[in-house]
Amino acid sequence: MADIESAPAQYKQPSRKGKKAWRKNVDVTQIQSGLNEVRDEIIQGGVISEKTSDQLFAVDILGSADIQKGVSKRHKPLKVDEILAQRSAVPAVPTRKRLSDIADDGKRKKAKVSGKEYDRLRAIAYGGEQVQKDVVQTGEADYDPWAVQDVKKNDPRFTFLEEKKPKVEPNTLKRAPISQAKTGKAIPAVRKPTGGKSYNPLLQDWQSELMRESDKVVEAEKKRLQEAREEAERMERAAAEPESDSGEESVWESEWEGFSDNEDKEMKKKRPERKTLSQRNKIKRRKEAERKATHETKMKAKEQQVQEIKRLAKSVEEKEKARAAVQQALLDKNAELASEDEAGNEVELRKKQFGKAPIPEAPLEIVLPDELRDSLRLLKPEGNLLKDRFRTMMLQGKVEARRQIPYAKQKKYVVSEKWSYKDWKLE
Template identity: 50%
Template structure:
């Protein structure tokens, strides 16, 4: 049923929604904008008046299907009247050349460009296939199919490509190990003549378990002289070190005494400027009466004392400078002696050392550590035996081989480290909660 409206007055509702409310903020009666609701109701009334609400009707009531067509269309366009193109009309009116006909004409040499398809002959067998069939008939098979388990996993994840691996790889590429250039070079032996040293040197006659008397005596005398000379040099070095320490202590004591004398107070010594040591006192028999000194006399005495103090200080400084020069001279002399001694040791070790193998050592030190000394392969006369069964095993083949490799220049001398350093660990105990005992 349509909504009835009053014919008297303004049909629209009072538009007071823009006015502020006269009630309080918490009042529920407020001016609300209902214009959209009113427009919707008006549209609904119009649809009801015209025949019903469109949204509630079915599609068959709103639309119809035309199956006949427009009857006026055939009358408007005749079947025999065909309208041409505008360009054809313009050319026909203005051009003297006739229009190119659109009709196609068949030519003798004109083709459609499509080549005929060659049909494959299936009525015969090739010679190669015939040969293969004969071999199969005779029992000769070219290849047999081996049954292999499937290697493809349907549920496996796809392997990343090489480009993806390089894209997400942030680590540097591992470089191949490169051998040093010195590995291809020949080792430099420590022999003075530069010749190659044999791995197992040939011993002399004095090294035999039952040597000749002359060879043994010569070797014993030679080794004894070497031992005596080494002991004499050791004692000389100890004595020189003791003398050097005494000289250093004496120089230090003299320097301390000079400093003490320089710092001595000027009031401890008697002043020679006040007339105490003058010779005029013997001539006068009458003692001088003590009088009060004037300011000029006090200033004069003060200047004399200052000059005396400066003179003492300069004398002490001169003496100290002389001692410093003397200490420097002594240190230079000691350094020169040490250098001469080191040079003598180097000359003796470089040129005169005989390793018992008919060659001389070029130098003693190789690398950071010194070349180890060779064991003395000599027994006393009372220790000589006349039978191999009575000999005692001595020496070490490993030690001899190691020293021989050092002399050959194949390896450098190393210091033996019996125990490696262990990492320092600190044990700490951390609590995640506190333990309480409730008594």
């Protein structure tokens, strides 16, 4: 059964040439459905095709809080990203000079503060003319706002006790530091290193630096051997002292024996007879022979020492000649001698230094022949700028040298690593 509201339609008509056939058999189903849809949209709030995009769609800029929470648990941002993500709402100060707006006469003027506005800001900042007069009259301020003041009041129950004296800074804090150099000259904060201390030095510079350091080591070793020899001699003398003390005690005891009861017996003993002339001559010849033998032994030992000294002197002289030749070549190449600091020599220190502990020796900064490298990939960095700067401050007299306590009790630190599963919460 056909729909009553729908218009009559004949969908399979052979022709529409006639006017009657066209009016009667036209199909208006699509038009009717479209009108119904428009009517329904009007009832629901308006025609969709006539609405703008802002009324139809909404842009979600926040996102889902649950999804963001889960992602943040699994993937924590780095601290550096958090710092960089913080942006101030205040715009940055422009560095480029900008011109003000165009004036009434059509010319551009540079931006400036008027005199009236400048006076007003100055009065706000400095308190007006009266404050300026006070500052001019007083000159330098006597009150130090950064000084630590003790505002504690004494308890009246302990008035009999002596009041605590305030801590006063020593006068030396206001004085310039005293250089620890013997000459008293100022020591630069960063000393210029020599060419021999480079990672890729020239042969002449490296040889001169190596000779200088080797001479220092040789002198230190000679001094150590001399001290060891003197210590050994001192120990030998100390070991020989008890024997001499025992001999003195025996003599002392023998002297006291004369006052014993056996004094008469000792006096009754027969005295030794007087030696004859032949006996005295015989003793004299024996002593002379012993003296000659001892003299010959000493002369032989002395001759051996002289020969050994000559041999050592000859070897030392050859080394000195070779060293002098190298130094002369270096002097010929460099016409002007570098100063003490530029040559890399250590500064000669004062006898009375700042602090009880001596200033530590400078580290050995020379690369040995077997440590030289011909490639940067094999290069091993040496030295410590922090330690060098700290030692320079000691030489400048700014920091007191302290003796290191190797087994001091130090604070213990507990290092723990935080895992992501610890952030889970049961809801």
